Amino acid sequence: MKTILSFIDWYLPGYRAGGILKAFSNQVAHLEGNFQFKIITRDTDYCETTPYDQIQSNQWNRIAANAEAFYISAENLNINYIRELVRQTQFDIVYIHGIYSFYFSILPVWLVKAKQIRTIIGSHGMLGKHSLKVKSRKKSLFLTIAWKMGFYNNIIFHAANEAEAQDIREALGKKVTIMVAEELPMKIELPLQNQRIKEIGVLKVCSIARISPEKNTLFAIEQLVNCEGIKIDYDIYGPVYDSDYWGLCQKAIELLPANVRVQYMGSIPGDQVLSTLSHYHAMYLPTTGENFGHTILESFMAATPVIISQNTPWRNLENQQVGWDLPLHEPARFSRVFNFIGGLNQDQYDEWSKSALSYAAAFMKDNSILEQNIKLFDDESN
Secondary structure, three states, X not given: OOEEEEEOOOOOOOOOOOHHHHHHHHHHHHOOOOOEEEEEEEOOOOOOOOOOOOOOXXXXXXXXXXXXXXXXXXXXOOHHHHHHHHHHOOOOEEEXXXXXXXXXXXXXXXXXXXXXXXXXXXXXXXXXHHHHOOXXXXXXXXXXXXXXXXXXXXXXXXXXXXXXXXXHHHHHOOOOEEEEOOOOOOOOOOOOOOOOOOOOOEEEEEEEOOEOHHHOHHHHHHOOOOOOOOEEEEEEEOOEOOHHHHHHHHHHHHOOOOOEEEEEEEOOOHHHHHHHHOOOOEEEEOOOOOOOOHHXXXXXXXXXXXXXXXXXXXXXXXXXXXXXEEOOOOOHHHHHHHHHXXXXXXXXXXXXXXXXXXXXXXXXXXXXXXXXXXXXXXXOOO
16 A cells, blocks of 8 residues: 655644645545555644644654654754655655645655655645735745746646646646646534524524635625624634734724624634534635635535635535525625525525535535545556
8 A cells, every 4th residue: 555645734633724634634534545644744733832732743643544643843843854754754655735835845845856756736725816816926936936946847736626727727837737636525424404593583604714814704794784684693713814814803893783793713623613513504704715615515514504705616506505605896795695594584594404414415425536536646647
């Protein structure tokens, strides 16, 4: 069985890093029996400085039947330490998560280039237009230098869909090698539908994502100003990525009418996401862009319809009665959707909830997604 050496900034038992961590941990779980993973990561969670208490730092930890993880402490996070760790580790394939992290994205490419070994980079939406607008000068400079140096020559890029593949081509050139493999859901049995009480004129919504411009938290809050005639409780879960941005969000919250209550709930572990979502009428995420959107799928798995932007792969949701994907340049439509859901009675809402759960079940039964992921690592023609 082949061994995949993988680099990722944050991994389990962490949970604050969101989609990248979820995507990879789901993949590891589904590929048990096909591949072994050796994972090099930090010994702290995203935005944290205290090491995990469940692991041993600076040594290999068995964390799953097919996975070991090496949790590097802050004092050992340097070029020489990682170079020696790679030299001592046996592996057949390299899988790198992300683009811009020096120690977990850039350095690994440099360390393994001379080995002529199958190397794959999951860009996780980092080369999408919405992402490139954040710190655009630094990113543009790095990508230009990387292209001129041939840094990504003989590297395979993993795209979650054709739209992300096109973003990668536009960022790195048409000659870049890309393989498309959709991201895998959590490897669990779907829970039963949790019927939540739905009174006419009352709406409970939440978001579970980091608080940042990319997730459009400020926009989400501002659209609640024009929701009239219904009582809205909006709970925000996730780490504060940018304190200045969160300050703007707090000011926007103060301007909301009396019928809208917004609370910040902090971060929650990944194993609590489904149960948390199952207590809300809708999940609200008008993101500026997602290459996949694991929380969106998890919302369907919790029988919870979604209110999202059109900047994700999840489209035509209203026709399937599982949610709404709305254009950000038409903000009034968000208010109209809130008023619509708020006006639903119990029976009407239950139909939307059941449809969301059925939608998730159909996605999870698609075996072709697993086959794509196996081919990503096993196809020697690329």
